[in-house]
Amino acid sequence: MTYQQLFEFIKAQKSYLCVGLDTDITKIPSHLFVEKDPIFEFNKQIIDATAQFCVAYKPNTAFYEANGAMGWASLEKTIEYLNSNYPNHFTIADAKRGDIGNTSAMYAKAFFENMNFDSITVAPYMGKDSVAPFLGFKDKWVILLAFTSNTGSQDFEELVLKNEVKKLYENVLETSQNWADENNMMYVVGATKAESFKEIRKMVPLHFLLVPGVGAQGGSLEEVSKFGMNKTCGLLVNSSRGIIYASGEKDFAIQAAKEAQKIQSEMAKYLELYL
Numbered sequence: 001m002t003y004q005q006l007f008e009f010i011k012a013q014k015s016y017l018c019v020g021l022d023t024d025i026t027k028i029p030s031h032l033f034v035e036k037d038p039i040f041e042f043n044k045q046i047i048d049a050t051a052q053f054c055v056a057y058k059p060n061t062a063f064y065e066a067n068g069a070m071g072w073a074s075l076e077k078t079i080e081y082l083n084s085n086y087p088n089h090f091t092i093a094d095a096k097r098g099d100i101g102n103t104s105a106m107y108a109k110a111f112f113e114n115m116n117f118d119s120i121t122v123a124p125y126m127g128k129d130s131v132a133p134f135l136g137f138k139d140k141w142v143i144l145l146a147f148t149s150n151t152g153s154q155d156f157e158e159l160v161l162k163n164e165v166k167k168l169y170e171n172v173l174e175t176s177q178n179w180a181d182e183n184n185m186m187y188v189v190g191a192t193k194a195e196s197f198k199e200i201r202k203m204v205p206l207h208f209l210l211v212p213g214v215g216a217q218g219g220s221l222e223e224v225s226k227f228g229m230n231k232t233c234g235l236l237v238n239s240s241r242g243i244i245y246a247s248g249e250k251d252f253a254i255q256a257a258k259e260a261q262k263i264q265s266e267m268a269k270y271l272e273l274y275l
Contacts, residue, residue, distance in 0.1 A: 018056035020240025056090035098123035191219025197227035225270035
């Protein structure tokens with residue numbers, strides 16, 4: 001998917017919502033366990049219920065890898081279902097990969113070629129050669145971890161380096177500009193860091209930002225939209241638990257749709273206000 005295609009889809013959907021498919025087998029409704037693949041069935045119903053309100057889906061691969069070969073099969077079926085039935089939706093493999101070059105090349109092949117995800121989250125701290133293999137695929141995206149929403153981000157990401165005035169995450173933003181541009185690189189910036197969006201936008205004015213932390217983690221959609229939106233929206237705001245676990249009963253998909261619609265309705269107002 002290209003930058004322009006993503007922007008056009010955002011306008012068409014009046015949404016920049018990304019639904020996180022962090023599917024924990026211990027939390028899905030019990031009636032689904034009669035299915036051959038309860039994780040996939042849960043994902044399928046969530047996707048069908050929420051697709052009209054969002055523009056992206058983000059499975060966190062840990063929730064699938066934890067279940068071994070069966071979980072990986074569920075992930076493969078999920079991305080195949082998305083690509084076959086909702087090809088306009090942007091897909092993110094939230095895998096947080098990043099290793100030496102030849103290993104990164106294999107990770108890139110796994111997610112971009114074998115499963116045909118549009119993007120993958122990548123940890124940048126091993127440097128350019130660990131990220132470069134992901135950047136060689138046409139219309140595929142790298143989403144670099146920059147300033148994450150977890151409380152432990154202060155341990156390293158917010159450190160001011162010796163003889164520097166910039167924080168470590170700011171160095172990541174600045175240095176990575178030499179690796180790729182806004183057409184194939186995004187950044188993870190947590191919604192709980194809304195006060196930093198103004199400065200971040202000065203450093204990366206055109207890039208899309210993947211923003212976790214709205215909802216269960218307490219981030220403000222209003223503040224993220226006000227300070228983070230650019231002329232092409234430039235935001236993919238993720239919500240996982242608040243949507244997919246809105247209900248633990250048989251009506252889970254209906255309740256997920258209601259939660260997604262609430263967020264989409266708020267987003268539509270901000271798009272009209274700021275674009």
